[in-house]
Amino acid sequence: MKHRWIQMDIAKGIGILMIVYGHSWFVANSLELQYPIIASFILPLFFFLSGVFFKPEQPFVEMAVRKADGLLKPFFFTMLVYVIVRDVLRGQPLLPDIGGVLYASVDTIPWQALWFLPHFWVAILFSWVMLRLIQRLKLSLPVSCLLMVLQLLIGIWILPWFWQVPVSIGGQTWVVPGLPFGLEITLISSTYFICGYLLRDWLRRHEGSWLALVISVALFAAVFLGSHATMDLAQRRYDHWLWTSLLAV
Structure with a gap:
């Protein structure tokens, strides 16, 4: 039986719950507090965790087709x-809406929360290229991390x-x-994805503690209260290159 990585299972579970909660009525009606707090880390967390389990040794075309089957086909x-169906029932022209779906940007699709699926596919492909x-180049971990900061x-x-x-x-x-x-x-989302892959060995050795948790929460609160920075990649929002990044980390 394959050994489970319990910490990552817990982290993925927390991430899924936060994404669901982040799209709830409670967050939508708390634009000054809950929304900026959750938005500051939830997508970076998702990309980071996805990168931890990524396998860049797989052939590019095979990987792209398999990911397209799981992400693009259902989208x-x-x-x-x-x-x-909607346009036929309403008697609206089809071509503009079909074009919007094929364009696959958050402002061109009716269910905006699904913008993430086609973009995730692109981010994975770009991350494969960068990791290869x-x-x-046989870059060391510090040099690779510096490259990610530049990216x-x-x-x-x-x-x-x-x-x-316009x-x-x-x-x-x-x-x-x-x-x-x-x-x-892509350069932003893939940065967190690639960092997840680069730090996967460190994560396996890392042992959490209540002290680390308290310190992390305190630092997050201090940065957020001092800057009120957040991000919303769907709306192309990244308030500050340093404070927003620190909150995500």
Whole structure:
């Protein structure tokens, strides 16, 4: 019987519960407290934990197809069936909504919470490329972490470039709803994913303690109360390169 990594099982369980709670009425009506607190770490936690169990030694095409089967197929099937049925019943034109689903940005789909699925697929593919590069160059853990810091900073810098930007084409002005599949978020999301993979051996040796928990909560509270920084990658929000990152960590 395969040995279970109990700490990671607990962490994944907590993450799932926090994601469900984060989309609840309670958080939606607490935009000044609960929303910024939960949003500051929940997606980084999910990407980090996913990276811990990632296997970059698998062939790229095989991995991409398998992940597409688990992420893209249910997303596009569900979204396309929904918009087709909805538009037929309402007598609305189909093409704009189908195009929005294929674009797969948070502002182009009716069920916005599902924006995460196509973006997660892109983040995994990019993380594979970066991890294979790190392995090919035989970078040490400190150097790899510095590379991730640089990647994160670049990702924060380019984050607003494609979000709600007016573009004029043929005399008409359009507002860009981000890039397809949330591509401009990839440098940020994959940073946490890759860090999960890089730190997986350290995590296996790490032994938690109540003291560490208390210190972590105290530091989180101090940074949050002092900065009120948070993130919302769906809305391309990353308040501060340092404080937001510290809260996520």
